[in-house]
Amino acid sequence: MRINRILLSAPLVVVALVIQVTVLARLQLPGAVPDLLLLVVLGLALVYGHVAGALIGFFAGLLADVAPPSDHAIGRYALVLCVIGYAAGLTKPDSGQHRSATVPLMVVIGAAIGSTLMYAGVGSLVGDTAARHVGLVGLLLSATLYDLLLAPFAVPLVMAVARRTDHEPLVGDGSGSPSGTSGSRDAGYGWxxxxxxxxxxxxxxxxxxxxxxxxxxxxxxxxxxxxxxxxxxxxxxxx
Incomplete structure (x- = not known):
């Protein structure tokens, strides 16, 4: 990963985790807790791609595993966010930018469902049966609903900030080379x-x-x- 991506991702992940632990987790909502950290990872993965998405997801999940009040095994949420970040990054188009909000919306829905199922599945492997007492269906519905309500405020903002600080060309020309490369080359050697x-x-x-x-x-x-x-x-x- 580039230095500018690390310098942007680290503060966003820390701020999202602090807001989730101090504010969202204390709302006492029925079912799941709105996962702002997941939405930040999705927004960064949609811009940076699958490799950066997997790395950001792993370290964000690991930070959530060790942050208090942690009541699960360390590495459990890191594995979940690593897989989710990798899968979300695979939806990044060749042009570098999504033309509509349909794909990010579907990514949010799939990530909310997939992260809940994976988290419950890994928990059952390590002996955590909390999902059985709460109800897996209720967790899926509430997690999807909360993430969809929070996504319009978090994901577009994170994607816009990530694009502004990232210097990769977004659109390629017909020859397969980025348009910014040919334009800068012609401008640099115009004389x-x-x-x-x-x-x-x-x-x-x-x-x-x-x-x-x-x-x-x-x-x-x-x-x-x-x-x-x-x-x-x-x-x-x-x-």
Whole structure:
């Protein structure tokens, strides 16, 4: 990962975790707790891609595992967010930017359901049966609902900040190379390309003029020789 991505991701993850622990977890909502940390990981993964999404998800989940009041095994949520961040990053288009909000919305829904199922599944493997007492269906519905209500305020903001601080070109041209690369290359070497273009155009004009002159001279010579031949033929006929 780049340094600018790390410098942006770390504060966003820390702020999201603090808000989730100090504010969202104390709302005493029925079912699950709104997962702001998950939404921040999704927003960064949608912009940075699957590799960065997996790394950000792992360290964000690991930070949530050790942050108080932690009541589960360390590494449990890190595994969940690592997989979720990787899967969300795979939806990043080749152009670098989603054209509509449909794909991010579907990613949020899938991540809310997938993270809840994975968290409950890993918990059952390590002996945590809390999901059975609460009800897995209720957790799925409440987690999806809360994340969908919170996503319009968190995900677009995180994606906008990530794009603003990231210097990768977003749109590629038809040749497969990024448009920013060709544009900057032409702009950086414009004074060279302009000079060579003028020289090439002048040389082409000179060659055209020279060819036209040679062609006219050849045409004149051919016409003169043809007229001489016609005169000779006419003279022979008169004889």
């Amino acid at each position: 060279l390309t302009t000079g060579t273009g003028l020289k090439a155009s002048r040389g082409a004009m000179k060659s055209v003029r020279t060819g036209a002159r040679i062609g006219s001279q050849r045409g004149g010579l051919l016409g003169k020789s043809a007229r001489d031949k016609v005169g000779r033929i006419k003279g022979v006929k008169r004889l």
